[in-house]
Amino acid sequence: MSDIILSEKNRAYPPESYISKIWQAFGSTRKIFNLNLDKTKKIYQLTALIKSGDCDNIDVLEDELEKEKIRITEAAYKKIPEYDYLNEVDSTILQQSRMKESVAWKNYRRQKRDGTLAKKQAQFLDKLNGRPMDDKEQYKFSNLCKPKFKSRKNSKQSFKTTNVKVDFVNNQAYFPSIGWIKMKNPRKLGKAEDISGKTFKYENGQYFVVLHYRKVHVELLPKTGKTVGIDLGIKDVAVTSDGFKSGKVPSINEADIRISRDQRNLHRKVLGSNNRSKARTKLQRSYLKKSNQVKDFLHKLTKKLVSEYDEIFVGDVPSQLGLKNHNLAKSTAESSWHKFKAFLEYKAEIYGKKFEIVDEKYTTQLCSYCGFRFSDISLSTRSWICPECNSKHDRDVNAAINIRTVGSTGIAFGKTNIS
Numbered sequence: 001m002s003d004i005i006l007s008e009k010n011r012a013y014p015p016e017s018y019i020s021k022i023w024q025a026f027g028s029t030r031k032i033f034n035l036n037l038d039k040t041k042k043i044y045q046l047t048a049l050i051k052s053g054d055c056d057n058i059d060v061l062e063d064e065l066e067k068e069k070i071r072i073t074e075a076a077y078k079k080i081p082e083y084d085y086l087n088e089v090d091s092t093i094l095q096q097s098r099m100k101e102s103v104a105w106k107n108y109r110r111q112k113r114d115g116t117l118a119k120k121q122a123q124f125l126d127k128l129n130g131r132p133m134d135d136k137e138q139y140k141f142s143n144l145c146k147p148k149f150k151s152r153k154n155s156k157q158s159f160k161t162t163n164v165k166v167d168f169v170n171n172q173a174y175f176p177s178i179g180w181i182k183m184k185n186p187r188k189l190g191k192a193e194d195i196s197g198k199t200f201k202y203e204n205g206q207y208f209v210v211l212h213y214r215k216v217h218v219e220l221l222p223k224t225g226k227t228v229g230i231d232l233g234i235k236d237v238a239v240t241s242d243g244f245k246s247g248k249v250p251s252i253n254e255a256d257i258r259i260s261r262d263q264r265n266l267h268r269k270v271l272g273s274n275n276r277s278k279a280r281t282k283l284q285r286s287y288l289k290k291s292n293q294v295k296d297f298l299h300k301l302t303k304k305l306v307s308e309y310d311e312i313f314v315g316d317v318p319s320q321l322g323l324k325n326h327n328l329a330k331s332t333a334e335s336s337w338h339k340f341k342a343f344l345e346y347k348a349e350i351y352g353k354k355f356e357i358v359d360e361k362y363t364t365q366l367c368s369y370c371g372f373r374f375s376d377i378s379l380s381t382r383s384w385i386c387p388e389c390n391s392k393h394d395r396d397v398n399a400a401i402n403i404r405t406v407g408s409t410g411i412a413f414g415k416t417n418i419s
């Protein structure tokens with residue numbers, strides 16, 4: 001058994017009479033977040049300017065910086081007449097919003113450290129193809145991974161509270177300054193007393209209550225003694241070294257066709273019109289539907305894999321597909337690989353299994369039987385016969401077997417044969 005921190009997202013149905021209070025809480029949360037973000041941004045800018053020495057009024061700037069560094073609490077903002085409306089919202093909600101802002105910067109610094117930012121910058125430049133950036137692009141580039149101001153127009157809104165009141169008998173959660181809100185069939189992953197807080201969310205026209213558990217008891221899955229290698233792809237999201245092929249994400253083509261249609265529809269509508277906002281909601285729903293389908297498929301697939309195997313090795317993103325030539329199917333595949341790995345990683349941890357990403361260099365080209373490197377494989381080669389030992393290989397299964405070998409031994413199979 002293991003104890004883990006877990007969140008549970010449940011569809012919620014607030015009564016009509018709560019809606020204005022809920023949106024007031026969203027608005028106040030955004031305000032606190034944006035006020036804090038504005039301050040942090042100024043601190044960053046002033047610090048950079050002073051450091052660069054590229055200014056002749058350094059004393060003034062330093063004074064200004066000291067002033068910005070003094071944090072203003074929610075309680076102080078509440079006293080400013082302009083922000084009087086903050087008094088109508090529960091203080092834990094406002095406090096959580098301030099903390100969210102500082103977590104957002106922490107995430108930014110982590111992404112800067114671990115190379116995510118550099119990767120995104122490289123992708124951005126790659127798309128430009130050598131063309132100089134215009135002002136808009138320059139702004140976007142310098143703000144990659146950084147926290148963004150929250151807008152009323154976002155299709156996602158949320159607020160969080162550390163209030164822990166939940167009633168599992170009537171399936172409802174209490175939000176201070178709002179009231180009890182019904183949840184649809186909560187899974188009840190843990191006990192009510194293990195809840196550390198709650199988030200109320202709005203996403204594309206639907207409401208959700210997310211319960212945050214401090215700890216959830218999870219039974220470990222029984223050991224099977226089996227090890228598997230997994231090759232990621234588009235036709236099949238995952239192909240295993242045992243020959244299992246997952247198939248592509250279900251109805252992905254239909255979902256993409258629906259999204260393209262909704263996008264075209266949206267662009268045909270007059271800016272600011274009622275019809276445009278209707279078309280936008282429709283497009284958001286299509287995105288949501290697709291995302292749910294993909295998640296559902298990947299959850300089932302990853303659960304199956306952690307149940308069947310003790311050690312799971314997954315090849316790094318297929319490099320031969322390249323990052324250029326973006327289209328919808330490709331970006332869907334990329335995001336599904338990313339989710340697949342993330343789901344596998346946390347499920348392996350929860351259920352006491354091992355998960356590792358391995359470098360998949362040459363895994364497509366090496367014969368998994370004798371180690372011969374057959375470099376004559378193109379993207380369209382589905383199967384091949386090893387000229388050295390005559391083994392017949394399915395391209396993806398062979399790659400998955402090599403990934404398993406690399407993962408479990410730590411050395412690439414047949415490495416000695418690579419000239």
Ligand SMILES: [Zn+2]
Pocket residue numbers: 367368369370371372386387388389390391
């Ligand atoms: Zn061979």
